Amino acid sequence: MxxxxxxxxxxxxxxxxxxxxxxxxxxxxxxxxxxxxxxxxxxxxxxxxxxxxxxxxxxxxxxxxxxxxxxxxxxxxxxxxxxxQPAVLAGALDTGAPIEVVVALDETVAAVGGSSSATDATVVALRPRPAGVGGGADPELAGGAAPPETESMREVRVPVVLLGFEPAERAALGSRWQGLVRLVPLEAGDDRVALAKPLGALEAAGRPPPLMAGADALRERFLGVASTFPGPGAALLPGLAIGDTSAIDAELDAAMKRSSLSHLTAVSGANCAIVVGLVLGLGALGRWPRAARVGAALVALGGFVVLVTPQASVVRAAVMAAVVLLALATGRGGRGLPVLGAAVLGILVLDPWIARDYGFALSVLATGALLVLSGPLAARLAAVMPRAIALWIAVPLAAQLACQPVLVLLAPELPLMGVVANILAAPAAPVATIVGMAACLIAPALPWLATALAGLAWVPATWIAGTARVTSGLPSATMPWPEGAIGALLLAGLTVGALVAAGVPAPIAGDRLRARAALATTAVLVVIVGATAGADALGRLGRPADWVIAQCDVGQGDAVVVRSAGRVALTDTGAEPDALAACLDELGVGRIDLLVLTHFDADHVGGVEAVVGRVGAALVGPTDGARDEAVLDALVAGGAVVEHVTAGDSGRHGDYGWRALWPPDHRGVSPGNGASLVLEWRSAGECACPSMLALGDLGRDAQESLRASVRIAPVDVVKVSHHGSNDQSAEVYAEARATLGLIGVGADNTYGHPTEEALAMLADSGGAALRSDRLGLVLIAPGTGRVWGAGLGGRSGGGSGAASNGQSGGDSGGGSDGDCAHGAGWRVWTERGAVADPGEVGAAD
Incomplete structure (x- = not known):
């Protein structure tokens, strides 16, 4: 050996x-x-x-x-x-002063109505804003106008995340846009330096380079061809062929992830390997010299990178694919590791910040596993099956074993059907990629032939989509696993133990050590599975089946579900469709009888794709332009009836009654946070329904206007405005006297949400903070005033301090004095841990 x-x-x-x-x-x-x-x-x-x-x-x-x-x-x-971080940028980063920039897009952005809340871009030129210009308290004062041109543009290369970029038409990768932005610095280890918030509409400042523009035209033409076919195969085909995932809906995306097939939905090393392998194979058939074959393969790889967009992840995948193929094609096997090491060093020198990127880690680990583990695994499996089948199984198994410890950091679960799904999808992926890419390349010249080829590629794409849906839908498709670094280290140790026990790489120790490794690995695995799966099962058993209010953990955004008498209402959708879809699946929610969109910021409507076609009626506030209308058009196309609501409107939802408190029925309120649709939910019958005030994203001024226009009646639950920003009215919370405050907030948000000020306001009014970043899914149900949690590792907590009904016998605030929140009581279940006592909420943060 x-x-x-x-x-x-x-x-x-x-x-x-x-x-x-x-x-x-x-x-x-x-x-x-x-x-x-x-x-x-x-x-x-x-x-x-x-x-x-x-x-x-x-x-x-x-x-x-x-x-x-x-x-x-x-x-x-x-x-x-x-x-x-050039010196010329320091002032803008430190003070948040407006600065004029030219940005080049690092990814293609759909037209209005698409998901454009956060776009990777690079600042390629900037002009500092002169001191004293537009430096007032109103960040939008300048309206996006460029500052006086007292200084010339300075060339720089600063990677940023462009927020709220909403072009009127599709904006291609490499296109340049100019305007005034405000920069918010990110953590030092982030691959992007800052968030860039435009202070007005950005103006087109340059087209992509000719080669990239031509590739973008090819991609757009192919998307049109693929869209003519039915079903999920048509949505998946552009991802398999050219890495474009824009047509994949939330349901299919979730299925691909649960079945460990998500690497097929975007460009990965496998796609690059198919391209290079095809060229090497054709060269071998043509008896080309080795140098010619390698040269042609590299040219093809370069063209493929341009076609699928040369983003950092694509370039990384191309490098790793080239490493594997060059090593294996020359018969070097394990000796390909020096080449992999050199590639890793080269990538780190070119972009050191990629070191913290999960995609980079997965690429390196998968590549190393194919070089080192696939051969020995195939040799061991060949003892009990034909060599070809053994290799077919060994390749995805090696990649899964190497990558899974990193994947549990992203999602604390094991995809038990992942290897099976990859084995079933393996024969179809190369066909869909090669034939689909051919269709893309010839689409401008021979559209009829491109359509025929796309039809052929649609068949394997449909097979892969079906495989993902079937395997992800099986009862034991995933198994919970300890989260965080401990979970990753445990899985890595068990993987090593299992490989040693199996003699992979081929026998490194005697039979006695292998037997001990097998025994130890099995024992540890049984303990972990018992602790995690058992705790998860107990947590599910302890989850209240009669919940009426649920707060989904959708990151930095809102998604609150109200369930009554068999009917379901959803307020806002969060920013990501897959996060919302996962929560609704967890809750067993299919049909959305009533959708409430408080306003049209991305963190409130970005996930609407997950519910299109499932909504009966939608309540919305003021809209602002084509992007907002596109959201409503999608809902209507899916069968929803849309109703524009203003203060004073009311309706019934099961045993609940809802009443709109804001915005007022006049044109003086501009769309946005200040015009958020505010609903009050109270019992309209004999149900045990906790009352709730949902404040949307109202700021302090709007909250004060709300308070002046309507009496704020006491409620059990308040949906804290704007994710707990400090732009709040303490008087509104004091009058609401809510015992629970729902705060939809992302664990890694860069806004400082929820702020100490907002938490203090809630605590001063007697409320406990139910934060999605710390507690995960939150359920509120009728009961006797109990709070408890369930999570991996048996984390739980209880206590009646936060859950006791502090308003028993109090004034209901009119409308529904018989509200059960002032008599029957309620209880709270949280996914992760216990709720803090109201008196400790501020300090707990």
Whole structure:
């Protein structure tokens, strides 16, 4: 057996760890690079001295390459830092002052109505705004107008996340846009430097380069061809062929993820491998010299990267695919690891901030697994099955084993059907990719032939979509797993133990050690499965089946469900369709009888795709332009009846009655946060229905106007406005006297939500904060005033302080004095942990 060559793999791993640490500590890379360089020189002198004395010092020799790798990557970080944050940008980042920029889009953005809440872009030129211009309290004062041109544009390259970019027409990758923005710095280790919020409409400032523009035209033409076919296969085909996932709905996307087939829905190393492998195969048939075959393959790979858009993830996938194919095509197998190590080092030097990217980690691990594990696994499996079938199983199994410890950091579950789904999809993926890509390339010249080829590619695409839906829908498709670093380390240890027990890589120890490894792995696995799956089962059993209000954990956004008498109402959809779809599936919600869209910001309507076709009626406030109307058009096309609601309107939802308190029925309120649709929910019958006031995203001024226009009556639950920003009216919360405050907020949000001020207002009014970032899914049900939680690892908590009905016997505030919230009581269930006591909410944050 040939020994695995780790000479470059270990230095690459060391440099990777160093990059993960150093990109998060500004200014540390330079000193580390200097220290590593000194250590390298010292080691070289030590080796030279030893050799001069006729001795060898293997420890020093082995340490030189890792030190060199660390020094090179640290130096790269030190050189990149001033380029990512040039001095001319410092003032805008520190003070939030407006700045005029030209940005180049790093991804294609759909026209209005698409998902454009956050777009990767690069600031390629900027002009600092002169001091004193537009520096007032109103950030929108300038209206997007460019500042006086007292300074010329300065060329820079600063990666940012462009917020709220809503072009009137499809904006291609590489196109340039100019306007005034406000920058909000992100954490040092983030691959993007800042959030860029436009202070008005951005104006087109340049088309993409000709090659990229031509590729974009090809992609757009192919999307039109694929859309002529029915079913999920048509939605999946562009993703399989050219990495365009814009047609994939939330349901199909969730199914692909649960079945571990999501790598097929966008460009991955597998897509690149198919392209290069096809060219190498054609070259072999034509008896081309090796140099010609490799050259043609690289040209084809470059063209494929341009076609599917040269984003960082695509370039990374192309590099990894080239590594695998070049290593395996030359019969080097395990010796491909030095090439992989060199590729990793090269990518880290070019973009050190990619070290913290999960996609990068998955690409490296999958590539390494194919090089090191697939062969030994196939050899072990070949003992009990034909060699071809063994290799067919070994490839996805190796990738799954290597990647799963990282994947549990993203979703704490094991896709038990993942290997099976990949085996079933494996024969279809190359056909859909190759034939679909051919259809894309010839679409402008021979549209009839492109349609025919797309029809052929649609068949395997439909097979893959069906495989995803069937395997993801099986009762045991996934198994819960401990979350976080502990869960990843446990799974990694179990994976190593299982491989040792199976003698993979081929026998590294005697039978006794293998037997012990098998026993230990099995015992640990039984304990973990019992603890996690058992706790999950108990948590589900303890979940109140009679819940009436649910707050979904959809990240930085709102999604609140009200259920009564068999009818379901949903207020807002959050930003991501897949997050909302997962929550609704968890709740067993299919039909949405009533959808309430408080306003049209992306974090409130971005997930609407998940419910299109499932909505009976929709209540909406003021709209503002084509983007908002496109949301309503999609709902109407799906069968919904849309009703524009203003203050004073009311209706019935099961045993609940709802009443609109805001916005007023006049044209003086501009669409947006200040015109959020505010509903009051109260019992309209004999039900045990906690009363609720849902404030949308009203700011302090709008809340005060609301308070002046209508009496704020006491309620049990308040949906805290604007995710807990500090732009709140303490008087509104004091009058509402809610015992529970629902706060839809993302764990990694960069806005500081919920703020100490908002939490204090809630606590001062006697309310406990039910934060989705900490508690996950929250359910409120009729009961005796009990709060408890269920989560992985048996995390739970209880207590009656936060759940006791503090308003028993109080004034109902009119309308429904018989509201059960003032008599029957209620209880709360949380997915993760217990609810803080109202008196401790502010301090708990």
């Amino acid at each position: 040939t020994a695995t060559d780790l000479r470059l793999a270990l230095p690459a791993a060391g440099a990777w760890v160093a990059a993960i640490l150093l990109v998060g500590i500004p200014g540390a890379a330079g000193p580390v690079a200097g220290a590593a360089a000194v250590a390298v020189l010292a080691s070289l002198l030590g080796v030279a001295s030893a050799l001069a004395g006729g001795r060898t010092v293997r420890a020093l020799e082995a340490g030189i390459l890792p030190l060199v790798a660390i020094a090179v990557v640290a130096l790269a970080i030190a050189l990149h830092e001033p380029l990512r």
